[in-house]
Amino acid sequence: MAKKNTRNTKGRIIEAAWRLFYRQGYDDTTVEEIIAESGTSRGSFYHYFEGKDALLSTVSYLFDQKYEELMATLDPDGNRFDQLMYLNRELFAMIENSVSLDLLARLYSSQLITRGDKHLLDHNRTYYRLLRQIVLQGQERGELRGDVTVNEMVRVYALCERALIYDWCLSGGDYSLLQYGKTMMSRFFRDFRAEEENL
Structure with missing residues (x-):
């Protein structure tokens, strides 16, 4: 039970922070506002995070939360290629509609230069576990x-998603990530369909 409460508290802080970052911008959001929005305490905040900057690397947590929600919506009888494309569309819609482009760009640049954890490449994440499960079933x-x-x-698959997000950030978000992703992900990944599926 303590593990679940720990996750809930940390998760509430992360989700509140990203809501505020999107609404107000990263620079205009204070730790005090994050604490108030999350309904937690200052002690809880500093138990999990050294400061506001530490929250930048938590976008992977936000993405995994989205994937956990989506897992329940997958049709167990649905084609696994189609499931992968559905997950991509839903993630890109969430990114486009609720993640600050500036913060996403900061995250990607920090992951390139960090000597520490590269959260986006952590294969223990829900993201990678779900993708492995779907591909194996497929x-x-x-x-x-x-x-x-x-x-x-x-x-x-993960490389293609990161490439599209990276290009979207480089382009300043001047096109729809969701719409472009719909076209490009299926093109990038279609060679992995079984022969009869490609016809």
Whole structure:
């Protein structure tokens, strides 16, 4: 039970922070506002985070929360390629509508230069576990190629998502990430469909 409360408190702080960052901007959001918005205490905040800057690396937590919500909406009988494309669309819609472009760009640049944890590449995240599960099921059902490893497919999928997000950040968000992602993710990933699925 303590583990769940820990996660809930930390999660509330993260979710509140990102809501405020999106509404007010990172620089105009204070730790006190994050504490008030999350309904937690100053002690709880500093138990999990050294300061506001430490929250920049938590966007992967936000993404994983979205994936956990989406897991419940997946049709167990649905085509696994289609499930992957659905997850991508939903994530890109969330990013486009609730994550500050400036903060996303900061996160990506910090992940390039960090010597510490690279949260986006943490294979223990919900994101990677869910992708591995879907790809494995797709192979077992004959919907995705069996001659490519699960890990390689997951790696390519994640690489394609990061590439699209990175380009969107570089372009200053001057196009719809969601709309462009709908087209490009299926193009990037379609070679992993099983032969009969490609017809």
